[in-house]
Amino acid sequence: MDTSTVNEMIAVPPGQVTLTDRRTQRSWPVELAPYRLGAFPVTQALYAQVTGARPGSTEGDRLPVEGVSWWDAVRFCNALSRHEGFTPAYLVHDDAEGVEKVEGLDGPDGVNGIEWDTAADGYRLPTEAEWEHACRAGTTGPRYGPLDDIAWYRGNSDERLHDVGGKQPNPWGLHDMLGNVWDWCWDVYDAEVYGTYRVLRGGGWFDEHWSCRASARRRSHPSYRVDDVGFRVARSTAA
Numbered sequence: 240m241d242t243s244t245v246n247e248m249i250a251v252p253p254g255q256v257t258l259t260d261r262r263t264q265r266s267w268p269v270e271l272a273p274y275r276l277g278a279f280p281v282t283q284a285l286y287a288q289v290t291g292a293r294p295g296s297t298e299g300d301r302l303p304v305e306g307v308s309w310w311d312a313v314r315f316c317n318a319l320s321r322h323e324g325f326t327p328a329y330l331v332h333d334d335a336e337g338v339e340k341v342e343g344l345d346g347p348d349g350v351n352g353i354e355w356d357t358a359a360d361g362y363r364l365p366t367e368a369e370w371e372h373a374c375r376a377g378t379t380g381p382r383y384g385p386l387d388d389i390a391w392y393r394g395n396s397d398e399r400l401h402d403v404g405g406k407q408p409n410p411w412g413l414h415d416m417l418g419n420v421w422d423w424c425w426d427v428y429d430a431e432v433y434g435t436y437r438v439l440r441g442g443g444w445f446d447e448h449w450s451c452r453a454s455a456r457r458r459s460h461p462s463y464r465v466d467d468v469g470f471r472v473a474r475s476t477a478a
Contacts, residue, residue: 242404243284243300246319248275248474249373249412256372259454263429269368276365276373277471279403279414280304280422281315289318296466301402303420303469309437309461312364312423312470313353319472320361328363328475330354355425357475365473367424367438367456374441374453376411381452383409383416390418392451396444400467417451418442420469428458436460443467 253273259266284300286307287293295306307315310331317327332352355363365373376383383389384407391401401419408414416422424438436458442451445467450457459465 241301242279242402243282244288245279246285246323246472247278248472249278250476251276251369251373251411254372256368256375258368258371260429260456269366271368271372273476274365274369275474275476276369276413277473278408278412280420280469280471282403286315289322290315294464297400299400299402301404302400303403303415305400305420305466305469306464307423307469308464309364309423309459311464315470316362316364316472320359323362325361325474326356326359328356328359328361330356360474362472362474364423364425364470367426367440369473370422370424370440371453373411373413374409374416376409376413378410378453381454383453386417386448386451390415390442390451391444392418392442393445393447398445400444416441417453418446419444420467421457421465423468423470428456433458439468 251274253271255268255270257266257268280303283293283302283304286304295304313329317329320327387395388407390406404414409416421439421443422441424440426438428436428438439457439459442455
């Protein structure tokens with residue numbers, strides 16, 4: 240299957256996931272309604288088709304888009320929603336990018352110049368709980384299969400990006416949940432310590448094996464663009 244511009248979405252069942260943070264030694268359960276998640280990270284071809292831009296340091300239609308900020312990902316979600324006739328999930332204020340204020344971080348909406356319309360049917364970033372639930376796909380270990388079979392990471396990537404879909408998917412049909420590129424998630428990482436920094440999940444092509452785990456959390460400023468960070472899209476669905 241040509242995955243260069245395809246936007247295949249996988250139906251993810253409802254469930255519960257327990258998130259953990261090694262730094263703070265916290266854990267917290269999250270109940271999840273059903274949703275849909277991209278079978279692949281957003282590719283360079285799809286990103287270019289929707290936005291006309293090709294960010295990143297390496298070109299290839301089937302490579303995951305990288306070198307995109309969290310704000311780039313949010314704006315792509317809205318552009319893809321309009322492109323496919325859905326209601327955009329985000330209201331983005333024009334002067335939002337780079338804002339450092341942290342008021343209102345007790346909830347997911349209205350944070351730092353952006354509002355998430357949870358009733359909208361358009362594309363959005365997954366929450367980190369949605370990401371981990373989908374990554375695990377009913378499995379309970381650190382990974383959903385042998386790492387070399389499911390992920391491009393430092394041990395087998397030749398320290399470069401690879402086309403999406405080249406490794407085995409997880410039991411729910413999701414590819415590259417671990418390795419290749421980190422995925423931006425919606426959530427703020429830790430407002431009290433890191434301010435507006437957002438959650439990254441999944442590990443990338445340059446990471447050692449211990450970073451490519453279902454529970455591993457990383458963070459980055461929403462305006463930063465990094466060569467092993469991309470994203471995949473989600474959509475809310477009715478129960």
